[in-house]
Amino acid sequence: MEGSNIIDRENISLKHKPGAGLLKHWAGLFIGLLIIWLLMAYAAPWGRQTETLRPIMDVIEERGIEATAYYYTDMEEFAEAEINITHALRYPPMGPAGAD
Numbered sequence: 001m002e003g004s005n006i007i008d009r010e011n012i013s014l015k016h017k018p019g020a021g022l023l024k025h026w027a028g029l030f031i032g033l034l035i036i037w038l039l040m041a042y043a044a045p046w047g048r049q050t051e052t053l054r055p056i057m058d059v060i061e062e063r064g065i066e067a068t069a070y071y072y073t074d075m076e077e078f079a080e081a082e083i084n085i086t087h088a089l090r091y092p093p094m095g096p097a098g099a100d
Contacts, residue, residue, distance in 0.1 A: 048057050060067050065077075 047053050059065075
């Protein structure tokens, strides 16, 4: 009985504040965008200085690859990679010829 009174009070309080849910959603969106911006502005440049990412970033810069456009490009490297992946999936290794 007491639990239903709590639920009723919560529903009434939300009815009197119709913008409360909308404000909560906008705040969540703003916080999410802020986190993405912080990662792009501070974490990504810092990550470039690490031993793991430095060689990868150097190769990307040397070859003039636009790293943000990997998915959308028709660069020769990606065409070759697609052919190799397709062939590897279509013709998987069967093992030694006399193993049957």
